[in-house]
Amino acid sequence: MAALAAPTWRMGTTSLFPRLFSSTQQTRFALPFFPGVTLTIPIGIQLGLPSIPSILEGIWEGILKAVPKKKTSHMKKRHRQMAGKALKDVTSLCKCPACGETKRMHHLCPHCVSSEQLLHSLQRRKAHPADIFSLAPTPNSILSASGSSSLLVHSTTESTFPLIQTIPNAHKLGCHHVCTAKGGLGNVAASVGFGGEIKIWNKSQNKNEWALDWEIPPSGDVWAVALSENEEYLACTTSDGRIQVWDLNAKQVIQTYETGARGGGSFAMSVDLSRDGKFTASGHESGAVYVFNNDAGRMVYSLSGLAKPVRAVAFSPGCKRLAAAGNAGIIALYDMQHGEHVGNLTTPNARPAWITSLDWSDTGDYILSGSLDGKVKVWDVTRGACVATHSETEGALWSVRWLPKNERALGPGMGKGEMFCAAGASRSLTFYREATGI
Known part of the structure; x- marks a missing residue:
């Protein structure tokens, strides 16, 4: 078959x-x-x-494409993204001296602050429609200047810090600096607009309101300003490195300091007057710090120690020390008796943020600093260390200022000690208690 x-x-x-x-x-x-x-x-x-x-050939290609690929689950991807970014435990806790409840150090006690105060706090957060560039405190209020044309005045004698006055059209192009006399009566203020004009403001005793007294017309690119304690002298800087001192009573320039060839000096980014009006200090874009004697009309110290732009200079209350800081991220301290560099205030950070503002406390024991990373630091000058750090915002801080001591407590848990205020890109005013946390 x-x-x-x-x-x-x-x-x-x-x-x-x-x-x-x-x-x-x-x-x-x-x-x-x-x-x-x-x-x-x-x-x-x-x-x-x-x-x-x-x-x-077709079968072989299909077999290759059919091989399963190694896939990463969404959970693993999320874990990789969040590595090192998890919430950290809050260890800086203490007991509130008023109510005894646990709270965060250097913060207002949430158990003491009433819901009404919290409501006012939320309402005042957006104080300006633009970045706040400068703050100027007085014994009972604080002035704030921003990229908008108006100046705002908030009361510091009440726990809610209410807005008590708005000065409209103060500077048409916005205002980048405003100052009052440290330790003064708080009756004179000076502001500088982006148009280069300087305006002098007086506080009326009858109406308790600020009003324009007179104006210094633009004479070059004026930047920073400072007032003496007696509210009689004003120092200002220009973009070509000159520093001028004005007699506000006579309404004229009494001193002009050159920091380089005429019209060719480094941009003066900051200035301060000693409380007695004897010395003027300026910080420059080149990193230089100069100190001038107003009585002699000449430079007395050319200070070294900072190789990057200096954005803030500040005399201590007794004029024994000068603090300077800027893009280097450190605070340099100088002795005014001999003009020596006596130390630095810094934190162990590989890339410290630019420091934009400095202010001494009335006792001279602490220095307040604000930086571009949104952190406020309180420095103990005697110990040479940072004793408090606040990072309530991620935006830049342009100005930080101590508030004068009040005769009475502003509210439960808020003692008679010094407080300070910070402002910047968040467009809000933030108030803190003093560094001791009491």
Whole structure:
């Protein structure tokens, strides 16, 4: 049976399927289940049927694409993104001296502050429609200047710090500096607009409101300003490195200091007057710090220690020390008796943020600093260390100022000690208690 079937299959393969097979080349295969039977298959196929190599190639490519790939789950991706960013435990806790409840150090006690005070606090957060560049405190209020044309005055004698006056159209292009006399009566203020004009403001004793007294017309690119304690002298800087001292009673310039070739000095970014009006200090873009004697009308010290732009200089209350800081991220301290660099205040940070503002406390024991990373730091001058750090905002801080001590406590848990205020890119005023946390 097998012998008869074999020839018939071989002979009839091409005759049975003449349209499918037309090749004369044939290949014979033995069938394993039928001994003696061979299968003849012609090589070469018409009618567009694919050849064996092309079939194998398609199968091989499909097998490769079908291999499963290693996939990362969403949970693992999220864990990698959040590595090192998890919430950290709050360890700086203490007991509130008023109610005894646990609270964060150097913060107002949430148990003592009433819901009404919290409501006022939320309402005052957006004090200006633009960045707040400067603050100027008085014994009972604080003035704030921003990129908008108005100056705002907030009361510091009430726990809600309400807005008590708005000075519209103070500077058409906005205001970048405003100052009052440190330790003074708080009756005179000076502001500088982006147009280069300086305006002198007086506080009316009858109405208890600020009003424009007189204006110094633009005379170059005026930048920073400072007032003496007796509110009689004003120091200002210009973009070409000059420092001018004005007699506000006579309304004239009494001193002009050059820090380089005429009209070619380094940009003076900051200035301060000693409380007695004897010395003027200036910080420059080149990193230089100069101290001038106003009585002698000459430079007495050219201080070294900072190689980067100096954005803030401040005399201590007794004029024994001068603090300077800027893009270097450190606070340099100088002795005013001999003009020596006596030390630096810094934190162990590889890349410290630019320091934009400095202010001494009334006792001279602490220095307040604000930086571009939004952190407020309180420095103990005697210990040479940072004793408090506040980072309530991620935006830049442009100005930080101590508030004068009040005769009475502003509210529960708020003692009679000094407080301070910070402002910047958040467009809000933030008030803090003193560094001791009492």
